[in-house]
Amino acid sequence: MLNITKNANGSNLTIGLEGRLDTTTAPELEGEVKELLPEVTDLVLDLEKLEYISSAGLRVLLSTQKVMNTKGTMLVKNSREELKEIFKVTGFADILTIE
Amino acid sequence: MKRVDQFPSHELNGIKYRAGKTMPFGATVLDDNTVNFSIYSKHSTRCNLVLYHLGEAKPFVEISIPDEFRIGSVYAVMVFGLDWENTEYGYRFDGPYNLSEGHCFDKTKIVLDPYAKMVSGRDEWHTRTYKKKSYQFRGRIIRDDYDWDGDRPLGTPMKDLVIYELHVRGFTKDKSSKVKHKGTFAGVIEKIPYLKELGINCIEFMPLFEFEEFFPALDDVPTNYWGYSTVNYFSPKTAYASYGKMGLAVDEMKNMVKQLHKNGIEVILDIVFNHTAEYGDGGEYLSFRGVDNKTYYLMNDDGTYSNYSACGNTMNCNNPIVRSFIVDSLRYWVSEFHIDGFRIDEAPIFARGQDGQPMVSPPLVESLKNDPVLSDTKLISEGWDAAGFSTIGQFPTGWADWNPRMRDTLKRFAKGMAEAGPELITSLEGSPDMFGVSGPASSVNYVNSHDGFTLYDTVAYNHAHNEGNAFTSPMDHEFDNCSWNCGVEGETDDLEVITLRRRQIKNIMTLLMLSRGVPMFWAGDEFGNTQYGNNNAFSSDSTVSWLDWNRLKEYEDVFHYVKSLIAFRKAHPVIRKGDYFNGHNSMNYPEVSWHGTSAWEFDRFSPFLTFGFMYSEPVKEFETEEDCFIYCAYNSHWEEHSFELPIIPEGMNWRIDMYSADEKFKSKGKETKGTVTLMPRSSMILIGKR
Numbered sequence: 145m146l147n148i149t150k151n152a153n154g155s156n157l158t159i160g161l162e163g164r165l166d167t168t169t170a171p172e173l174e175g176e177v178k179e180l181l182p183e184v185t186d187l188v189l190d191l192e193k194l195e196y197i198s199s200a201g202l203r204v205l206l207s208t209q210k211v212m213n214t215k216g217t218m219l220v221k222n223s224r225e226e227l228k229e230i231f232k233v234t235g236f237a238d239i240l241t242i243e
Numbered sequence: 244m245k246r247v248d249q250f251p252s253h254e255l256n257g258i259k260y261r262a263g264k265t266m267p268f269g270a271t272v273l274d275d276n277t278v279n280f281s282i283y284s285k286h287s288t289r290c291n292l293v294l295y296h297l298g299e300a301k302p303f304v305e306i307s308i309p310d311e312f313r314i315g316s317v318y319a320v321m322v323f324g325l326d327w328e329n330t331e332y333g334y335r336f337d338g339p340y341n342l343s344e345g346h347c348f349d350k351t352k353i354v355l356d357p358y359a360k361m362v363s364g365r366d367e368w369h370t371r372t373y374k375k376k377s378y379q380f381r382g383r384i385i386r387d388d389y390d391w392d393g394d395r396p397l398g399t400p401m402k403d404l405v406i407y408e409l410h411v412r413g414f415t416k417d418k419s420s421k422v423k424h425k426g427t428f429a430g431v432i433e434k435i436p437y438l439k440e441l442g443i444n445c446i447e448f449m450p451l452f453e454f455e456e457f458f459p460a461l462d463d464v465p466t467n468y469w470g471y472s473t474v475n476y477f478s479p480k481t482a483y484a485s486y487g488k489m490g491l492a493v494d495e496m497k498n499m500v501k502q503l504h505k506n507g508i509e510v511i512l513d514i515v516f517n518h519t520a521e522y523g524d525g526g527e528y529l530s531f532r533g534v535d536n537k538t539y540y541l542m543n544d545d546g547t548y549s550n551y552s553a554c555g556n557t558m559n560c561n562n563p564i565v566r567s568f569i570v571d572s573l574r575y576w577v578s579e580f581h582i583d584g585f586r587i588d589e590a591p592i593f594a595r596g597q598d599g600q601p602m603v604s605p606p607l608v609e610s611l612k613n614d615p616v617l618s619d620t621k622l623i624s625e626g627w628d629a630a631g632f633s634t635i636g637q638f639p640t641g642w643a644d645w646n647p648r649m650r651d652t653l654k655r656f657a658k659g660m661a662e663a664g665p666e667l668i669t670s671l672e673g674s675p676d677m678f679g680v681s682g683p684a685s686s687v688n689y690v691n692s693h694d695g696f697t698l699y700d701t702v703a704y705n706h707a708h709n710e711g712n713a714f715t716s717p718m719d720h721e722f723d724n725c726s727w728n729c730g731v732e733g734e735t736d737d738l739e740v741i742t743l744r745r746r747q748i749k750n751i752m753t754l755l756m757l758s759r760g761v762p763m764f765w766a767g768d769e770f771g772n773t774q775y776g777n778n779n780a781f782s783s784d785s786t787v788s789w790l791d792w793n794r795l796k797e798y799e800d801v802f803h804y805v806k807s808l809i810a811f812r813k814a815h816p817v818i819r820k821g822d823y824f825n826g827h828n829s830m831n832y833p834e835v836s837w838h839g840t841s842a843w844e845f846d847r848f849s850p851f852l853t854f855g856f857m858y859s860e861p862v863k864e865f866e867t868e869e870d871c872f873i874y875c876a877y878n879s880h881w882e883e884h885s886f887e888l889p890i891i892p893e894g895m896n897w898r899i900d901m902y903s904a905d906e907k908f909k910s911k912g913k914e915t916k917g918t919v920t921l922m923p924r925s926s927m928i929l930i931g932k933r
Contacts, residue, residue, distance in 0.1 A: 167328040198328050199490050233429040233485045235498030
């Protein structure tokens, strides 16, 4: 299960993720992002409550980052230590902007 | 727009499916969580696709693939709505059981897809995820969409490589490595700064395809640590990933390759197609045996497995299907993992026909070097198999070989065997007698590798000490280690012996790094790593095999010396030259010349213990900064000797660059005229410049 919360302020958007981001929940996040991104220039992904991320989940973050690179900024914040390590050992830390 | 060929036609237990696409083989993720499964099996009569939720003992569905889904010898089915990341799959085949005809289908077994791209079952090192005798190695499904950020195979010329052979687990598993992710791909990344300081530009990884750590014939305690027991040829070893259980092995290995490439280090994989982890008669059903035994294995007329590998079975490498399978595997690793080259274990099995006999022009060997994807990929052969068939120097131009003659003759000479001298000279030249057509870059010169002693043990042990091994082997007593313990067997407090050992390591590395060909050495040899006299540590998942990084401090002078030798080699293209030209060059000197203790007086065909050799390196030919001579004097005798330095043009002077008996590097840069005197068993490199 994945709970997605959104907090918009003009073209700034913070998305909070809670639960698991994998093949079953990734399409849901992808759909939300697709719908909201046209209006967003600064995106924050708050991963404080994200418990699990799979390979497919990582790819949603990465593709979102690539979209945001063309039009603004994206920041991944509040990742747990294990998530940070996952970003590091998979090389995604080189591509994502992680606080 | 939705494709018209992606609508279900069948349904079982709520799982919808239809006829799949025949190609490509394996499990391919399509749109909307649809997965296409395709597998070859010529001799089977029925094939079921078996799907599991990740980690569950029982499948959630088993689809008997209808006959109308089969084209030729390929079964293909497309399954809809799969949570593919959390799905494991396998196949159940039915068909004839008649070993004398090569068939042994067993419909009670579920087996792994040979084209699976990730495998579960050994997610943690030496730990069974599933029960013994159950369906243990399961296929997992991935998407190959890694972001390489512009990376590709580096394309460093073969002649310029300095190869470092390492084992992913052993390299950083010991706590002395001080890395965070010990024994993993990430651990290798953490050591990149060290590797850059050392100066190597290529790593040859011991097997890292998914392999079996357990020996089927033994209890579960011994570990098949090295990994020459491949289960699958498209999947990285999950237990080498830090988060393998989370399905991240592919991403982690790709990141390791990417980070190594960023730092100018190529990646060569040691691949083991000669046999599989299913072993021989009575072996387990893991994959190939249950998919189509007759296609994948060489069988004897009496229904037993041919065993040219000494590991129980032999892959039928020149069967057209298996040939394509091998090419597909290598293409996959190059295109999806950006691998720079392969070292083929027991490569002569690539040259055996379907009858097991050596072939004149083995099609697999020809096709690999001419393949569109692999045309720039380095191919290195271990040119001997366990049945005595050698192909060293016989594969087509573009292939390279591990050079065992160099390995043995250098060690023999270094320990004081004068009769090894003449052969050593030919080896230092790049072995033109073995690789005359293809050139020195076809000779991978090495002294130590995972097989045999470490370099330190070569100078510290006369005999193998393999008491802890899982079983005995010819390596224990029959193998010639070509070693000499410098007077005491094993560890000692005798300072004289310790000093001599350090010098011997430096001497051996000097000849290795100054030889023509491509140098390779075993990880840890640059700082005196020991396996405590074990010359066959295949089953030692312990401090016997794990690098002891504490020795880096203890053997700091050795490390510094090796590092300097590598830098020296990289600075001097004349050593790395890719041909055997040895006429006079624009400096009017032979490009490489051989000397005795008197300059220019040397009989290379008679036994000797002292010799010198000189390279001349003109700017004109080598585009270096200034004309240069390199002279190496080598004293393998147990007495001191003086060497007359060759006369070089007026205005040029000899200066000492490295001297193996000078632990403090105090002699570096010292100008020298006339002669140099070398201590017993020592070597010296001098530079002649203006």
